[in-house]
Amino acid sequence: MTDVRVPETDPFDSAPADSGGPPRPGPGSPAAGPFGLADWLKWAWRQLTSMRIALVLLFLLALGSVPGSMLPQQGSDPVGVQQYFSSHPALAPWLNHLGLFNVFAAPWFAAIYLLLFASLVGCVVPRTFRLAGSARTLPPRAPRNLSRLPRFAEYATSLPPAAAAEAAARVLSAHGFRLRRPTAPAGPAGTAAPAGTADSGGGPGAGDRPGDPEEHWISAEKGYLREAGNLIFHLALLGVLVSVALGGLFGYKADRLLVQGYSFADTQSALDEFHPGRLVTAADLPPFTITLNRFDASYISSGTQRGQPSSFDAQVSYTAQPTGPVRSARIQVNHPLSVDGASVYLIGHGYAPEFKVTDARGQVVYNGPQPFVAGATGNFLSQGVLKVPGAQPEQLGFTGVFVPTAVDIGGTLESVFPAADNPVVSLIAYAGNLGMDTGVPQSVYQMDTAGMRQLTASPLLLRIGQSAKLPDRQGTITFTGYRQWVSLAITHDPGQLPALICGMAALGGLLLSFVVRRRRVFVRARAGQDGTTMYVGGLTRTDASGAFEEEFASLAAELRSAHHKAAQDHAAPPHIPAAPTPPEGE
Amino acid sequence: MFKAPVWLAGRRTVVLAAAVLAGVLLIGVLVAGWATGGHSDVTDVDGSQSAVMYTAGHRPVAPEFTGTTLTGARLNFSSYRGQVVVLNFWGSWCAPCRAEASTLASVAALYRSSGVAFLGVDVRDTTASAEAFARSFSITYPSVADPGSAITLDFTSVVPIAATPTTLVIDRTGHIAGAVFGSATYPVLTTILAKVTGKTAAVAVSR
């Protein structure tokens, strides 16, 4: 990122962040010549990759996500979108134009994160080059005046400067620092330096004159991993974006409601919903078939959590291909079935009461289950419709409520427990034209009563096995029993594993960049009249957390004690037990 | 601090970024074009994508299947080899199927004497409702029950059956010659049958 800090206050860099060439005039600068398209592009690019713009884009990303959580979204709640249109007829079309009913697929949202990632790439790539470059070069030479550094320590030792510098080098090296020593005294200037002590190109006149016998210093640097971690984090975010795109291109989601005892094949016309990725066709669906043999839901029967479900369990048998062997499996919540690259999840369940309808002519025109859907009232009080278009002479239709554990409370039938301990069905019968003959597709769960007349004034209440004769000799309906149904989600997402890997890499990079600090420590030893003065200076790049302070303090103390110990060893000949000599400078 | 001169890193970045951007755009354009492209061995019948005919030599083979009819009899599709078969995927719950039902019944009657057999595949349905449907529209040709969509699955592997209803026209050699995705209308169905049997509706009815 183009650090907008003033170069002079960043002592870490020997040169300002983006210098090195002739100063680039901005647009409108009087020093500029003709400011062509290329210059405008460069200026725009520099703006895009600046931290300020990255901040603005981050804000926009957060702000843009807000309507996506407040308004119903087309992808997850299309029914809610329809309801919003009907309840806000004036406002809804405008919101729709702005793309607010499908925020996360809207072009403007895509523009925000694409710009953000462009900014990210534009920052990360040059920094990667810079990191590679700086990782190959040695730390810069120690400045002459270490007291100007943010962290500074000074003490005296009796060791000669050369030995002191070497002792310091040992201590720093033991801490994992990368060292640079002064170039060996050589002849005329311009002789090639020995390998490993290459000059980093500090300007003329800075640092030592080679061969100056009075100057001994060590430069130490550590913490290159911080920048590497930072780059890994940002690149991994890019990887997450690519993984999401992969899933959007090559993945799909499908839903299917399956009644106990029935089976379905994984083909587009047999699915209730199919949302393919952009590059996915129905032919990519794996050709498995699943039969729901049994479904059990158990509920807590006592205590404060009475009525809460404690387990869902679907026992299925399936074939991966039409000609393959039949296998059995259990699908539970959090335990999907994996078949041929797709995963089948148990998402929900409900009741499907079974009816037998006989029409006016005595023919059995309906005999089977009809799924009802649980409403918001709780305890699986379920609603549904039963459409009998084959009834003659008039089509029949019923709207109904299935009450699993029915108790009459104050005249209304309520469900007090989600298990079907006392199932009762309450129906209102209609006769007339269901509106299906025009060919316009209808939902199986909704009935248009516009062309029908209500046959019964009050609802018909039926227990299992009971029948009711319909008025006007329209026929009879029998509540023959009930089954349970499950809703299955079939998904395939090739970007799932890459997204996980990139997410973990992002986390790793983040931790690295937070924990590791890039820091430099310089040690100078200057000989004086009574011993050597040691100057220790340290600085760290963007130490916004202040932890380097303590590290430097302990390093300085360690250096001093190492010099102290080395001075004692140096002063005392090894074969005489050392008499404690007063340490210098204390 | 840098090994390489700084100005080179700056220019390199711009070039790299421009190259990446151009590459992404190019790939995006190619992918978009590919994803929305169609097939060349399929021609439209009535100008829309809802009915197609397969040119001879490029016709997919209709899969074999056996099943139980609504009356309970066993049926083997291979017994239809040698006839032109109109295979109609339908369900009693399906409103567009009701819209096309009388068309199918009358075209079936029209072409019966020309050696065209109609066969229904009743998907996701129950027997009572299906029989009531057939009674309502006086459909006399048989239908095979396919409650688990297994037959549909087999056919979807050769023809993209996306929804119900779908009507396939299978030639005498057992290859799928035409398909109607959605409600079959009289002009579309008769056009396809005319091409497959060589007999137009007028000729068929006069026989």
Place this chain on the structure above:
Amino acid sequence: MPVNLALGHVSNDFLIAALVIYSLSVVAFAGDFAFGRPRRAESSGRVQLAQQRAAALATVGTAGSTATAVPADAQDAAGSGAVGSAAVGSGRTDSMPEVALPALRAIGAAGRWVQAAVALSAAGVVAHTVAVVTRGLAVHRAPWGNMYEFVTALTCVAAIFFLYAMIRYRAWMLGVFVMGAVVVALGLAETLIYTAAGQLVPALQSYWLDIHVTAMTLATGIFFVAAVLGVVYLILDRYAKRVAAGRAQPGHPIVGRLPTIEQLDRLTYRTVMFGFPVWTFGVIAGAIWADQAWGRYWGWDPVETWAFITWVLYAAFLHARATAGWRGRRAHYIQLLGFLSLTFNILVVQVFIAGLHSYAGVS
């Protein structure tokens, strides 16, 4: 497995005890303000020296180096002598950066009120932790499955984290604010959103639940501390600006005892730096859990969306600290905005906006 109601009651008793002990610790912290030893934070001496050097660095080349006097009451800056100027080679006196006193000695040196406050805080943390643990034992699962449990757990995390930070960075003058906030949050949890111990809906029975919600609880507790510190920062910053403008007297009895702006800024930054990876991990773990339960790892569910918004805002805070013109006050506004979105997520989105996440157990 049936719920152990006896342990549930034990948990509640310990929580009340923790609430009482925390309240007493807040009183002790306040007492330190009113009656304690008059001094600034111990580490401020060192920081000031470093600041002076940095300031001198910037002024080198302009009219001479400024001779800055070390504050007279910085007796904790042991051994630093009289080195105030940026001059080079100032004699043979050693100038060593100070290595911090051990924590207990520092607490002892800070006076009786601080000792009492720290001890009470520690005791409160112990009681709080016992409350959380026994709740978990009572319900045979991780004790953060509904709103009440979540708030008690996150305040426990906040208290533990602050206890550690307070001792490590000698930041007990911040105790009245952080512990006060903990008391308020716990009190609200106890009175407004209490739910008896119970089992979870099976849709949530997964070990990834424990990992995800644990991480979110930890991160929220840490961000809670950061938010309190951010508020204190804003108060301090406003006061400092008013002093600089001459509109307020320096040496305010409360504000004058707080750490310096820079220390507070750094402490807040470190806190967010601690919490941000935990939040990131929590989001990833949540995605893994969502994939197992619902078949997709990210569906822009309202709770997911707001967790994402929170993440983006904290990322913006971390970016802002590296951007000129956005450090200081503005950055802390961003951080507080992030915490607001986090709170909004917990209190409003999860309860009222329907989505797959609805499990708060609030009637």
